[in-house]
Amino acid sequence: MNLFENVRLALEGLRANKMRALLTMLGIIIGIASVMAISTLGSAMTGSVTKTMDKIGGKNIMVSLSPKNYDTQSTLQEEDLITQDELDAFRSTYTDQIKAISFSTGMGSGQLNSGFIHKDVSITGASPDYGLVNNINLVQGRFISDRDMDGTRNVIIIDTTLRNNLVGVDGDVIGKEIQVDTKSTNETYTVIGVYEKLVIDNPLFYMGDDTRIECFIPITTAKSLNPDTTNLNGYENFTIMATSNTDSAAFALTTKEYFVKGLGALSDFTIQAESLEAMASEATGMLATLSLGISVIAGISLLVGGIGVMNIMLVSVTERTKEIGIRKALGARNSAIRSQFIIEAIIICLIGGIIGVGLGSALGIMGSTLMKFPTSPPFLPMIIALCFSMAIGVFFGFYPANKAAKLDPIDALRYE
Template sequence: MLLFENIQLALNGLRVNKMRALLTMLGIIIGIGSVIAIMTVAGSMTNSITTSMQSMGANNITVSLTQKSDSDYTEGAQTRMFRPTTPGAEDLLTDEMLADYRALYGGSIYAVSLTQSLGSYMVSTNAGEAGVNATGVNTEYAAANSVELSRGRFFTEEDEEKARTVAVVSDVFAETLFPGQESIGQAFQLTYGAKVYTFYIVGVYPYESNGLVLESTDATPTTDMYLPISTAKAMSHADDGYQSFTVVAATGVETSAFLTQTENFFAGYYTRNTSYTATASSMESLMESMTEMLSTISLAIAVIAGISLLVGGIGVMNIMLVSITERTREIGTRKALGATNGSIRVQFIVESVIICLIGGVLGILAGLGLGAAGANLLGYAAAPSAGVIFIAVAFSMAIGVFFGYYPANKAARLDPIEALRYE
């Protein structure tokens, strides 16, 4: 019998038993739909996070102090019990190290970003109040982190040398505290410790959500406030040095090779330091780790959801066995008229594949809808994967063949005389 005729027979059988066919497909629909929905949401999250991290700079290299592991030590166990958990002034990365680094690798460096966090605070005027994350930064910070100002200027070397109390704030902050006014030159007060500091706005940047976290629905979000790093260190009485900083590789520099060179350079200063060493990591490697982690989690969840496909396949096999029992005389008649075992087997395998394929298509549509709704609910743009859809279709057909083979083979092996006697 031709394949087209088998497909027609299968579709006629589905039309005759619509409810039974729908219930048979239900396990396939739920299984495929769950997998597609999960992979769509996971893909949307991965794309959004990757885009956000790329905007931070895929060629950024972070140099950090890291505590040495036990294997790095040669002193006795008694000494290891008293290793410092917080780096002292003698452990910090210094400006002298940075100067030597620039002298050696200046052509590979686009910018070096230095920061000193002061924490989060509320700032208020008669017009309103706004939250800020106060951070001391160097003059290269704007270039390293693509901070573009809508008006005013960023810090100068003179601001940093004289530790001036000047600030670069967001347009949200400026409009909240000084509505309808020119914010450049305006003064506001920030209380740090027991002292009140008066800052003057020299620059304003447009605020944009970074998309990495779900932010509160407050009317005024907490935004970043930048001040000269020398000012921040003077306010916090911090040591002269850094626990970490970011190096931005110049255009055309191979990041992974430069990462190794950077780590080896700074680690060389800590060969005799018994507590700390310097390590380097890149945004590129972090992105790869994050993507791999999200992919693993989503795959694990999809596999768990895919267990329902096994249940659906068993359901298809049971219904096919019932269908064969009901059509025993039909099978006997066809074999008596010359139908081969192979043609009988193909007929029922095709019917099983048609059931699973229709269920798979309905599951894909349901999964795409649920996945898009879930992604939008979390604030991400829906990103369905064509590859996952293709695999889902192929998997649906494979389920049809696998779980349809046993019933089809049973039908093919029926004795035509016994089948014609069946009532």
């Protein structure tokens, strides 16, 4: 008796009782379908979160000085600021973990004038690494260089929308001079690069349509133009880009401890270091809780489904007592009878599992499409679901099958 023969026998048995088999499968179908639906939805959500994190820099740790106590007015002292030397030391201590460090400072909004074109823009002073750390996608020209920094040059990087406004889609804007008026400044900049604005199409990260046009100038230029910035020798905030194999949440803590020590106990300020990854995992944690809840319900459904399978197999064994007796009289071993019934139970569960996987994937895809997540049914949960449904068959089929196998052939033959 090989497996194939057993499967054939089991299918024959099921064909004789189609309706009953289908009803028995229902519990398994519902259980597997709900697990499958939530895992399809879940993987679509985490997949899109990961993708968005990659786009906006999931490995980034934002470090900033913040007052210890918000109630009292505290003013930043020069000794509170993190100096370039401190940063260099930090960087050489954790070379393996740090990919880049960028600095930026907001210059506020202003108006750009070029010929007859007037546009509202916001200006950010940025360091050369800012492009890398914040995933700035340059489509033309270059980003800020060290020489721009050293020379506090009046150079500017604009976005594609602005370029299209100024010179059209195909026009060359590099080298063009534009004038930007802010509250306190009135400067002319040379365009050195054009970047494409990041589009975040993830409903979990939706923050309203951002129509602002952001332009970047060297941070040194920004500081020199900003009369509020009294000192040039320190930073109150910066962004660390961790290497891809670093646990950025853990490294954020390390960073915090490192700089808190440097601050001294007397300072009114402390260091905040937050990793984007940790913030995102908070969002996905919610999903995990939801998944867990649905999994528990699915588990109960599978348990009840399994008991249903066991019940129907027990009925089947009793109904076919005579048949079992005949088979035994003709030379079927106990093991052959046992495997016949176990395989029948497995097949009920497997067919239920296949229907459940199909149904659940369809539901999951429908759900994620409605919520605008790009999705494809996850392969691994499918396999796990099918294996699990087979395991249910084995577990709940064993007792009835064993009962059948242990029947006394004489009693079974006499059974009417």
